[in-house]
Amino acid sequence: MPKYLEFRLPDVGEGLTEADIVDWKVTVGDAVTVNQALVEIETAKSLVELPSPHAGVITKVLVEAGATVEVGTPIVVIDTDPDGAPEADGGSPAVASGTGGAADGAASADDETSGDVLVGYGTKHAAASRRPRRAAEPAPAAPAAAPPSPPAPATEPATMATVDGQAAAPSSTILAKPPVRKLAKDLGIDLNRVPGTGPGGIITRGDVEAAAQRSEPERLVSYPGDDRPWLDGGVVSADGRQTRVPVRSVRARTAEAMVASAFTAPHVTVFQTVDVTKTMKLVARLKEDRDFSDTRVTPLLIAAKALILAIRRHPTISAAWDDATQEIVYKHYINLGIAASTPRGLVVPNIKDAHRMGLHELAVALGDLTATARAGKTTPAAMTDGTVTITNVGVFGIDTGTPILNPGEAAILAFGAISQRPWVHHGKIKPRWVTQLALSMDHRLIDGELGSRVLADTARTLADPAQGLVWG
């Protein structure tokens, strides 16, 4: 007899009320052992892997990656006695939906009581759910109005309205062999959304590969009445003209940070166009250098070094406005942030104490930072306490922009595309490598003069890296 046990999202951090599901480590049909990692969740405090409380077979994944779930919500169903069940992946979802209430009251109990902290950080209290008082007079047989509000209805497996009419299969009926599941996981393909073309609707390797190809740049789909494709995914409105997608962790945080920054710090931006031919020559030379053979040398590296040198000449720009105390906080260090576009959205990890690094060390740190960000493994620690940021809009072929400050910082440099342009060089018009720099500053504490000097000095090193010898 199969025995189904639900696993409810626990409070992993004393008084947390919700968490984001980041990544499922298992799929339906997987056999799991006790304490095998099931899922990675992200709370307000940290990334945490939840170990399985039971041994058995995963029969249902109730919440998709990306969803925000309240503590106490069932997130997965495990069959702890799969022997005698029809077939691990053939188990009818109707049977499985009658989940045992075996997950005892611990999760919901935590939800109520864990607002009080014994040791560790302070927490905010979980919303108190009150038990109704018994009526003063003998109550009639009518049941009390509402039982204590359970920890929110389970987030339904979000049904994706796909336009081609193929309703996405709920996760419990996904048919795919383990190697195909592994491939899909490696490629980041959600099997819920892959139509199976194999016998009996089994998803084949080819289906996954095709899906991966479709999702390369951005998933596109043709909507009725329109021969040009638009975005796919999310919940499509009834008239088929809009798609709604919930705002999730990184996007939400980006939005918060940008609103906070744009509407508290008055921005002013200064621009400079600069001939970086000598920087390009230096980059080419360093690429040949054996000492740099283990890392990538890019113009961004020289720009980072140039900015660091400029800040060291004008250290008052490494500062922050503390509104609460009405103080300006001057930082005696440079934690250099690099805005990185990642699969999970925009993140701005920073290189700690970048001012102490030699060029090679800085190159390695830059390489590590981008590799970590691309792999989606940037830690919260890497994103805190930045002092200045570079956004390399040049990689998109853009001349420059007016960047918005990373909150808590006083300056941000936009590094534009480098292209050959006609340029007056030694009195003659020559094709030269030219780029545009833009520096936004928090005008509450940085005046135009200071920002301009920092930008001009950055540009000067890029125009002639030998200047670094003088200032370094």
Place this chain on the structure above:
Amino acid sequence: MIQSDIQGETPHVGTQDDDLIQLLTITGERVHQQTYSPLVEHLDRAALEGLYRDMVLVRRFDTEATALQRHGELGLWPQCLGQEAAQIGSGRALAAQDHVFPSYREHGVGWTRGLDLRKVLHQFRGEDHGGWDPAEHNFSLYTLVIGSHALHATGYAMGVQRDGDVGTGNPERDRAVVAYFGDGATSQGDVSEAMVFAAVNDAPVVFFCQNNQWAISEPTERQSRVPLYRRGSGFGIPGVRVDGNDVLACYAVTQEALERARSGGGPTFIEAVTYRMGAHTTSDDPTRYRSRAEEDYWRTRDPIDRLKLHLVAEGTAPEFFTALDEEAEAFGAQIRDYCRSIPKAAPSRIFEHVYAAEHSLVEAERAWFDEYEAGFATEGAQR
């Protein structure tokens, strides 16, 4: 300005520290030390295997409890991961009549006192304020307030003195008291006060400080200008610094301090240099304040690994380790099952241990509370 970027630097522990007492190197070789080696000479291979078993089982208990918190079965768990040698080594040096005042991470010490570790889970499941009878194993309840129990230990030790159980020369009678606390607690006033009283009264107390490098997110370097073991000297208390990941050295150093206390020689301050390999508690995320390099450095100093290397070199059979692994697995499963079966305590239990004897005011409050509880439409908010 003093640069305060201590985080990320490689911690200095081990061979370059001349003051550090070490009897077993990280590669499992015995070191001869004039004062302390004689104190562990009587430990034969079977005894060392026993210490190894202690550490493995305590670690298994600790990892299972951590997982149980992640399962939603415990509200919180403070891990002792990495501190097994400090706790087992010192704990095994104790005599039955000695008394221990632990903080909240001393699962290993509890184990050496014969405490059924499953009882520790009650408190962290929120079903009890303690979980065991302190008198049964001379092991007090966990203290969650940082450092306050250093005073309790000193007071208790002064009581032992007044009972005449110090310096009689009778090994069955002479008693010592040990207060276990961490590096963070040394910044608390209570610990300093305790040392003042312990020193001037020659109280038979041992201050056993596990310096696990981190007071939650605050590194030791930011809390003290001097190595912690030198704290005692200002109070007139001898201090010793021991490799806290060396179970033999911890045993020897504690043995010596206990003997001094029992014989009337007064208190000792022991700094066991170890590392909290896990988080402060399950609510903490150490990646926010310490580096991977630092964790990797300490992983090479794992207290269990070095004793295993030594035992293998001494000829312990592979079957011993296999059997122990199996025992540990079964132990883990037992912990898990037990935790889930802990019954829900009645809320009115809180009134039970306020006073040793019956107390009319407490009785009145209990009666009021029972009536209040009975006034709800549904019995218990939890389904």
